[in-house]
Amino acid sequence: MTAETTRGTTALLELAGLDVRFDTPDGEVHAVRGIDLALKSGETLAVVGESGSGKSQAMMAAMGLLAKNGRAGGSVRYRGREILGLSSRALDEVRGAKIAMIFQEPMTSLDPLYTIGSQLAEPLVRHKRLSGRAARTRAVELLTLVGIPEPERRLRAYPHELSGGQRQRVMIAMALAAEPEVLIADEPTTALDVTVQAQIIELLRSLQRRFGMGIVFITHDLGLARHFADRVAVMRYGKVVEEGPAGEVLTRPAHDYTRMLLAAEPTGTKPPPPGDAPVVLEARGVDVTFQIGGGLFAGPSLEIHAVDKVSLTLRQGQTIGIVGESGSGKSTLGRALIRLVDARGDISLFGHSTGLIDAAGLRALRRQAQIVFQDPYGSLSPRMTVGEIIAEGLRVHEPGLDARARERAVIAALEDVTLDPALRNRYPHEFSGGQRQRIAIARALILKPRVLVLDEPTSALDRSVQKGIVELLRRLQKEHGLSYLFISHDLSVVRALSDWIMVMRHGQLVEAGPTEEVYRAPAADYTRALIAAAYGLDGTAPDARMA
Structure with a gap:
């Protein structure tokens, strides 16, 4: 049965007056404020808004998956049956089989x-x-x-x-x-490169046509919402501020907030550093392989060549953008360069060969070469407050600092990433995905490193916050002479922040050069395909988007 034949007037999933609150050490947080939403068979409803708008928490409440300090009120009905407040056993007959959810952070959802x-x-x-x-x-x-x-x-x-x-x-x-009949997709393409984004969207469409499945598509990417959704609901501060057909809301928005979201896009270009800027990181012939499987009962092991003889030179004040599809080896390369994974080849940090120094020397170098990981929730301890997480590096590298000095440093780091320092006594699960990413950035910046490896640091952020983070990273780079390795699948963000770009595929370097030259006249077919997918996904001509 197709979506066209099953689509009707009766809602598959209906939220009425849904209200979500959390008890925190700083008082009650009102995350969702009495919203009404409905999803029909075969329909795609995009719920969009900035980090912290309540879009994910509304759907977590609908699935009965709120954290222990959260509570929900109102009504959630599946095919007319009230499911809000059901026992876990009763909900398990619905969850997975009838209503399924794709979570934003896969590493925390996979065992x-x-x-x-x-x-x-x-x-x-x-x-x-x-x-x-x-x-x-x-x-x-x-x-x-x-x-x-x-x-x-x-x-x-x-x-x-x-x-x-x-x-x-x-x-x-x-x-x-x-x-399932209802699929709640919470940022399902956040970690994916643009070519796979398009494939996943088409996959979801084909499954939807086949089974008449209704999809709630939670996203901060308005281009994807425009491309995929039938209807759009725009959320801010826990309320729905605008709702309607996607074509109308995203081309003729009625609310100022929706207009602001549509206008938000990282812009500008980064000039290269002076030609005589000192080299802070140099790598020649970096090679990384992994063994999968093996053992008495698992059969022969398999070898995966993740990085294949890649070289680069990073100067003070420079940003090298590393792009490529998922599995291209770009994140593995970033980890190898600061010795978080074993690698062959010659790697030199600040003039010191990392293969020739002991563990103590490597620890000292790592203070000056920090990393922001792709999955913020997986890298933040759920048992520590945000203040304790950000201060952790100071406890290791500056044990002589007293508690008051650490507190001042934590407050300054939170202010740098535009988070309210008053939130420092909360725990990671009490923040949105975008807020957690900013916490991870603050944790790296507090040590004032010279080199920062940024592994998809904006992948979980909405466009308006991405723009703010790009501006923040630019300012910090200018003030402190920082050097960045910026790993991302988001070509518009890479373009705004990087002065040199490296394109990787299957562990190999496909193309490298000044960012604007590569974007305007890519030499490799693969690079051309990436740029076309990135700037043409929402139907806009690449030249128009890149002008």
Whole structure:
């Protein structure tokens, strides 16, 4: 049965007067303020807004997945049945089988102790009653559908052995396994490069047409919302400020806030540093391989060549943008350059070969070369307050600082990333995805490093906050002479922040050069395909978007 034949007037999922509150050490937080939303069969409803607008918490409440300090009121109905307040056992008959959710941060949703194959098979066995062999066959089909290469091999991999984008695609496959009627997709393409974004959107469309599935698409990317959604609801401060057909809301917005969101886009270009600027990082022939599987019962191990003889030179005040599809090796390269993963080749930080110094010397160098990870929630301890997390590096590298001095440094770091220092006594789960990313940036900046490896630092942020973070990074770079390795799949952000760009594919360097030269006249077919996908995804001509 198709979406066209099932679409009707009765809502599959209906939120009425939904209200969400959290108890925190600083008082009650009113996250969602009595919103009304409805989703029909075969329809895609995009819920858009800035980080902290309440869009994700509204859907977490609908699924009965709020944190322990959260409570929800109002009504959530699935096919007319009230599900808000049901017991976990009763909800489990709905969740997964009838309503499924793709979460924003895949690493925290995948069990690190189980293989991808085991985790994909679980919903197939539970909800579809498949045998183990049939579940494995279906798991391979699902990984193929979401664009994972060599799916049979990947079944044996663990989550940490996949790239961020690949983990997100596994989450999508798991959500679709039981063929639910309602799919809540919370930033499902955040960690994906632009070419795979387009593939995932088309995949969701085809499944929607086949099963009449309703989709709630939570996103900060208005281009994707315009491209994919039938209707759009714009949220701010826990309220729906505008709702209507996507074509109307995103071309003729009635609310000032919606107009502001549409106008937000990282802009400008970065001039290169002086030609005689000192070299802070130099790498020659960096090579990284990983072994997957192996052992007495797992069969022979498999070798993956993640980075294949890549070289670069980073100068003081320079930003090198490293782009490529998920699994291209760009994040692995960034980790290898500061010795977070083992690598072959020659790597020199601040004139010191990292292969020739001891652990103590490497620790001293790492204070000057910090990293901001792609998955902020996975890198922030849930047992520590934000203030304790940000101050942790000072405890290691400046043990002589007293508590008052650390507190002043934490406040300054939070102000640098435009977060209210009064929030420092809260825990990571009490923040939105974008706010957690800013916390991760503050934790790295507090040590005043000379080199910062930024691994998708804006991937979880809405456009208006991305613009602010780009401006923040520019200011910090100018004031302190910082050097950045900026790893991203978002070509518009890379263009605004980088003066040199490296394009990677399958672990190899495809193309490198001054950013504007590469964007305006790419030499490699692959680079041209990336730029066309990035600037043409919402139907706008690349030249018009890049002018």
